[in-house]
Amino acid sequence: xxxxxxxxxNRVAVYVVYIREAHPEDGWQVPANLREKVVxxxxxxxxxRTHVARTFCTRLKLSIPCLxxxxxxxxxxxxxxxxxxxxxxxxxxxxxxxxxxxxxxxxPAEAEQALRQxxxxxxxxxxxxx
Numbered sequence: 434x435x436x437x438x439x440x441x442x443n444r445v446a447v448y449v450v451y452i453r454e455a456h457p458e459d460g461w462q463v464p465a466n467l468r469e470k471v472v473x474x475x476x477x478x479x480x481x482r483t484h485v486a487r488t489f490c491t492r493l494k495l496s497i498p499c500l501x502x503x504x505x506x507x508x509x510x511x512x513x514x515x516x517x518x519x520x521x522x523x524x525x526x527x528x529x530x531x532x533x534x535x536x537x538x539x540x541p542a543e544a545e546q547a548l549r550q551x552x553x554x555x556x557x558x559x560x561x562x563x
Contacts (some may be wrong), residue, residue: 434519435543437499444557445548448541451486452502452509452517470473479504523551 454475476482478510483501491498502508509515517535521544522528530547532538 434497434541437541437548440545441548444552448496448500449490449497450490450500450502450508450514451482452514453506454485461480476504521547521551524555 434447435451441447454473473485473488476485479501482504486499486501512518512520512531515534517539519530519535519539519541520528520533521530529551530544533545534538
């Protein structure tokens with residue numbers, strides 16, 4: 434995803450949206466999280482979710498801007514995003530690409546192919562770099 438972000442960030446908006454924790458300590462914990470000390474309870478406040486999301490983005494060294502779903506999981510429900518999913522959304526809100534459920538359905542190359550096809554028919558001017 435970082436490669437897609439670097440390649441297209443001046444032409445499209447790219448975000449990571451942190452949703453409900455997929456593997457909380459008080460839910461379905463996985464051995465890899467225990468090994469890597471990624472152990473959090475399911476956040477019960479916006480502040481807790483923000484803390485977990487920031488930790489996630491920092492540990493993964495993401496340069497992609499991270500957004501955080503509210504506790505009502507409105508974004509998660511609207512996009513059937515849990516546990517993770519990739520979307521390409523057109524300027525008009527049209528879903529251009531929807532991946533399968535992650536992690537197995539998480540295919541950045543497919544998302545990039547859909548994005549390239551979209552940009553061929555919906556060209557944009559690159560934004561000025563800062």
